[in-house]
Amino acid sequence: MKPKEESGFYMNTLIVSLKGREKRLAVMKNGQADQIHIFQPSHLSRVGFIYYGIVSKVEKGMNACFVNIGLEQNAYLHRNDLPNHQNKPISELIHQGQKIIVQVIKDGTETKAPRLTAIIEWPSDLLVYLPAGRYIALSKKVANEKKRSEWTKWIEQQKREEEGLILRTAAFHSSKEVLLIEWNRLRLQHEKLEKEAEKTKAPALLMERQQLKEELFARMNELGQGEFICDELDFLSSVKEDPRFEKNKWTTLFHSSEEEVFSAFHLPNAAELSLKRIIWMPSGGFIVIDRTEAMTVIDVNTGKFTGKSSQQQTVLLTNKEAAIESARQLRLRDISGIILIDFIDMIKEEDRRQIEHILVEEAKKDPKQISIRGFTSLGLMQITRKKTKPSLVETLTVPCRVCRGTGRMISPETAAFQLERKLFELTRDEEEAVLVEVTPDVMTVFAGEKHEYHEKLEKLLHKKIIYSVVHSEAPVGNVIRTGDFRELSLKGTS
Numbered sequence: 001m002k003p004k005e006e007s008g009f010y011m012n013t014l015i016v017s018l019k020g021r022e023k024r025l026a027v028m029k030n031g032q033a034d035q036i037h038i039f040q041p042s043h044l045s046r047v048g049f050i051y052y053g054i055v056s057k058v059e060k061g062m063n064a065c066f067v068n069i070g071l072e073q074n075a076y077l078h079r080n081d082l083p084n085h086q087n088k089p090i091s092e093l094i095h096q097g098q099k100i101i102v103q104v105i106k107d108g109t110e111t112k113a114p115r116l117t118a119i120i121e122w123p124s125d126l127l128v129y130l131p132a133g134r135y136i137a138l139s140k141k142v143a144n145e146k147k148r149s150e151w152t153k154w155i156e157q158q159k160r161e162e163e164g165l166i167l168r169t170a171a172f173h174s175s176k177e178v179l180l181i182e183w184n185r186l187r188l189q190h191e192k193l194e195k196e197a198e199k200t201k202a203p204a205l206l207m208e209r210q211q212l213k214e215e216l217f218a219r220m221n222e223l224g225q226g227e228f229i230c231d232e233l234d235f236l237s238s239v240k241e242d243p244r245f246e247k248n249k250w251t252t253l254f255h256s257s258e259e260e261v262f263s264a265f266h267l268p269n270a271a272e273l274s275l276k277r278i279i280w281m282p283s284g285g286f287i288v289i290d291r292t293e294a295m296t297v298i299d300v301n302t303g304k305f306t307g308k309s310s311q312q313q314t315v316l317l318t319n320k321e322a323a324i325e326s327a328r329q330l331r332l333r334d335i336s337g338i339i340l341i342d343f344i345d346m347i348k349e350e351d352r353r354q355i356e357h358i359l360v361e362e363a364k365k366d367p368k369q370i371s372i373r374g375f376t377s378l379g380l381m382q383i384t385r386k387k388t389k390p391s392l393v394e395t396l397t398v399p400c401r402v403c404r405g406t407g408r409m410i411s412p413e414t415a416a417f418q419l420e421r422k423l424f425e426l427t428r429d430e431e432e433a434v435l436v437e438v439t440p441d442v443m444t445v446f447a448g449e450k451h452e453y454h455e456k457l458e459k460l461l462h463k464k465i466i467y468s469v470v471h472s473e474a475p476v477g478n479v480i481r482t483g484d485f486r487e488l489s490l491k492g493t494s
Helices: 145-158 168-173 178-199 211-223 233-241 272-275 312-333 351-365 391-397 412-424 441-445 452-461 485-489
Strands: 011-015 024-029 032-039 050-059 064-069 076-078 099-106 115-117 127-130 136-140 162-165 204-207 226-230 250-256 278-280 285-292 295-301 335-340 371-375 382-387 397-399 408-410 433-438 464-469 476-481
Touching: 011 211, 024 211, 032 211, 032 272, 032 312, 032 391, 076 099, 099 178, 099 204, 127 178, 127 351, 136 145, 145 162, 145 168, 145 178, 178 204, 211 226, 226 233, 233 250, 272 312, 272 391, 278 408, 285 312, 295 312, 312 335, 312 351, 312 391, 351 371, 351 382, 412 441, 412 452, 412 476, 433 441, 433 485, 441 452, 441 464, 452 464, 464 485, 476 485
Parallel strands: 011 226, 076 115, 136 162, 226 250, 295 335, 433 464
Antiparallel strands: 011 024, 024 032, 050 064, 050 099, 050 204, 064 076, 099 115, 127 162, 278 285, 285 295, 335 382, 371 382, 397 408, 433 476
16 A cells, blocks of 8 residues: 555555554655664663662763663763763762662663663653753754744743753744743653652662654654554554644554554565665665674665666766665664765765765654764765664564674564464464464563463464474474364474
8 A cells, every 4th residue: 555645645654563562663655664663572762761770880980870770781871961060070979879860861782781861851842841951952943043042032031040941843833831831841740750759769760751652753743744554443542632643634544454554554574674685776776784883884886777878877876876775774774873885986076965965865854863974085975873772673683693693683572573463363263273383482472481471362362372392593483374273282282
């Protein structure tokens, strides 16, 4: 199904899949996947979560400390992320054993601790309230200096000395009365949280975000209008009832079909999208994406494309397509950090400027902060993209046991959740049992430590689930067939 425009097909489509424990959000533009967001229980992004932590260690040499917030890893807090630090050494601001309210600003990775700030942020559609921010910032998208000056003066009159405020673009189209109501609401939220911390034993989680819903509304706000499709009626209703939902701009569709919603709308598997190393382009050229610990490198090749005019035009067209596709892949895979693109060599400076201009324009479509740094002396395009949560490949895969970490393979969680979705497609099948083939690690995730998920799934499916356990270096989770319970029981362990 293609997204329809106003004349009959939507240009923008948001698809949410909630069947099973893995939740997914796809952003479609002009019928093409632009972003895929995966929410797995074991890869929960904690960005924005607020904790009551205990300082476990102060590192004077790093001008930072580590804070126990109740996770396996202690989190990192730099001096500059403390309110009103005035460039004092960390040892003069904080001490071991001190209790502190902190917020996660960057998730941990396989090698790095989560990063914290003690300058708490409370975001809304109109503004971001910082109880101890001490500064005012206005959206750069509003260039009118008179308007900016007027709003800045008003904020200075309303804010307490220690407070900070970031004004979003939408605020400029609102009234000061509405803005003040929102501001006071966030003030009360923070005061309530501080009182809660006083009664709480650290370390403890004080506030978590509804990440899927927040991501959904952020994309609705970014795209402006389109169609929202969901396979769970309760969630669809809760979105429509939310004051942030604009009924005149977004139509909704409940996906009631037996076919899995991503498959029904011709979305390829998310794991394949993030794991494909080679991406072909319309002209016949292709890009190769390689990920290392330090950076992501994209190599551009002409491939089958020979062009119809000069070599210079062939190279330029290939590089233009590669610039657009590379920017899309950064969004789709949620690649962050340092990115280097090795475009095909261009003789003319004018051609290089065209490619840089395309990337700058494509960066405007990105929901994350992205900076186009230009070409190096070696002709490599430098890009940086802000990282807040694990990329799609980090979420869906684990280091490969076979190649000792030099490559990636699907994780047991991903295999288990894929198996769940396959089984949900069999709900109308009248057979009394289903035989599935699993590796032990996939079975543990799929069935649960005490078989609690196994029992729930049997009730939902109205079928007995029979397991055929196989041993493989890679996680396995497949539906073999449905049939008679006694017959299938001979082939596995129920």
